[in-house]
Amino acid sequence: MSQAISTKPPSGMRDFLAADVVRRRHVLSVVQRVYESFGFVPLETPTIENLSTLLGKYGPEGDQLLYRILHRRDKLQRALGGESVTELDLSDEGLRYDLTVPLARVVANYRDLPAYYKRYAIQPVWRADRPAKGRFREFYQCDVDITGTKSLVADAEVCGAVALVLRELGFADFSIHVNHRELLRALVASAGIPPEQEGLALIVLDKLDKVGPDGVKKELAEKGIALAESEAMLRTLEDARQPGALERFASSDGPFAHGARELRELLAAAANGPAAAHLVFDPTLARGLSYYTGPIFEISCAGLAGSMGGGGRYDNLIGMFMKQQVPAVGFSLGLERVLLVMEERGMFGALGIGPQVLLCRFADVPPAAAIALATQLRAQGLRVEVFADAPALGKQLGYASTIGAPFAAILGTNELAAGTVGLKNLVTGEQVTIPVGEVAARVLANG
């Protein structure tokens, strides 16, 4: 008995027992059905990608969060023998960080895909992040993407798909915040902030609702951005938050016009779809992933610190894998985030797992007779577990209660000879002896 080995899964990773698996499957089945109803086709890509595929797509912080796979054997020995060994010498493969970059690689690799490729993907991704509530190192993303078109109809469709998933799962109170990378860029530029500080400025801006205008100014000052510039930015932002601002920008000639027109077009296209009631223009929304170029999205829901999903348009990403540019837009739902809120709100009903019938036998009944009976009952459509041993009947019934089986089938030599079985309802305690052929009807009637 060596007890030195930890039995916990690695940090940020989890085991899923039966109840967890059933809940996850339930959500995933809705996701899959809704995504397919929009005409998206499935894609699965490898767990491992080449680092050349992954690096440089997510920004410097993203690169830091990649799980890298160490070279093996001779290759590792050779790498270790070199001078001033770096991470890049020790590894050339890593775990998938999201589902969008693999999609971009696939689009570039299979040139005979449809010109308008609508694919969905439901797979785990890995990030070497610090775990927190609702944040894991291994988690599932549920992505829809449309490549090959700049039409804002595509943007509206991916928003519609995720919105319908959430609605069908029973959510009513979520919102899809939308903004546009060009609006953010123009916001920063018009305030006189140099482009190299754009990223910094946007991160601080995103916190406006939490820390307030003075907090933003203070943080920006710490990052070396002048007060006058911060104030200019906040003024413009305040202006953008007024009702009708989007329309005003769209009708103007200024640097905000194009982005605002696209958002207006997106909202108009989505107006009669499932996302319509949930889309909200949010000029403070700034998403981190560096590959977004146009509209950006993020789903927020009361009671959830982070987001349930996010996405946006990335018209330059696929071009990093091939000579021509292919425009694309996508949306990603975070399975664990959805589950977290559903569990907190008690949005799951009965699970329907485990056997409906536990087949108990007395010690003088041959095992083969029990298996023969179980086979008949399974053929009638029942979920049946055969109790492997034959201890005192009380033990077998106790086990049936423990696992929550609603019925026990009791097989003794008398029943065996008569072609009957004792069927005990473990909820009511009622027990009858009936022909084997009548078991299923009785179980299903009381199930």
Place this chain on the structure above:
RNA sequence: GUGGCUGUAGCUCAGUUGGUUAGAGCACCAGGUUGUGGUCCUGGGGGUCGCGGGUUCAAAUCCCGUCAGCCACCCCA
């Protein structure tokens, strides 16, 4: 990356100003009830008190270090 909290039985936790053999509930096993469970009663097994060092006559308790987990930020899905 920043700040805070917690590490005691398989799980959730109690353990008083440091004091003698470290407890409870749940779970597990046995018996009450030998072809009838879940409820109830009785009993039982199970602990290097995260790890290492220090203070002390004496440490689960105090101090230092270390590791792990959780929460809030940050960031994200």
